[in-house]
Amino acid sequence: MKINIGINDVQRKAIVEGLSVLLADTYTLYLKTHNYHWNVTGPMFQTLHTLFETQYMELSTAVDDIAERIRALGEFAPGSYKAYAKLTSIKEADGIPSAEEMIRDLVNGQEAIAKTARSLVKTAEDAEDEVTLDILTQRMTVHEKTAWMLRSLVA
Template sequence: MKANIGINKSNISKVVSILSNYLADSYFLYFKTHGFHWNVTGMFFQPLHKLFDEQYNSLFSSLDEIAERIRSLGEYVPATYNQLKDLTCLKELKDIPKDMEMLKVLAEDHETIIRNLRTWIDEVTAAGDVGTADFLTARIEEHEKTAWMLRSHLV
């Protein structure tokens, strides 16, 4: 049974497309952050290992929240690696970077997501989905805080 929540089918499709892109970006950022947690070395190993641990756990929790938002709109969630890879705008790395480069890469990825979220919030609002707009607004605050923490290590 499809959801009858006061948003037409066309607008639900637009919102689900946005949420699917956000899910893919968040998944790839989670995966990258977790990989950096495993592979960080150098003088700042301990604090960066702990920082990346906190960040990938937070990202992992957000994946379920994003997926549940899609399901609450009555649609299925993209759930294969290939589906997510096709939906993300984030780039994979060929090699493991040095510790400071890890921070830079993660900060840039969070900032990419922040810019996308600003656009997506406007789009879901125009589609009449204030619930998703509110959800994405809360998520943007989390990405802004994380990007700030990452940038602070680079000063």
């Protein structure tokens, strides 16, 4: 059936394009954070292992919320490494960085996702898409707070 939720096709597709980037960024940061959870070493091991687990679990939930919003807007959500590699702004780490490098890298990832979400706000506002705006606000809140907390761990 044709979708009829009060957002025209052009606006819906523009929102979905932005949400697809947000999904790719979120999934990529999820994978990176999970990797760091497994591979962190050093004197802060227990703290960071636990912190990274909390963060990747939150990102896992976010991935589902973003993908389901894309589906509610009538489009298919990207769901492959190949698609995510084309869409994401998050860079992969080479090798296993030190614990402090992991923290700094995750700060950059959290901030990148906050910027990705923020870049979509005007498009969602113009379409009067309050549901997407709510998701974007939630994502910016989480990523900005998480970046702040991670930054607090390094000088």
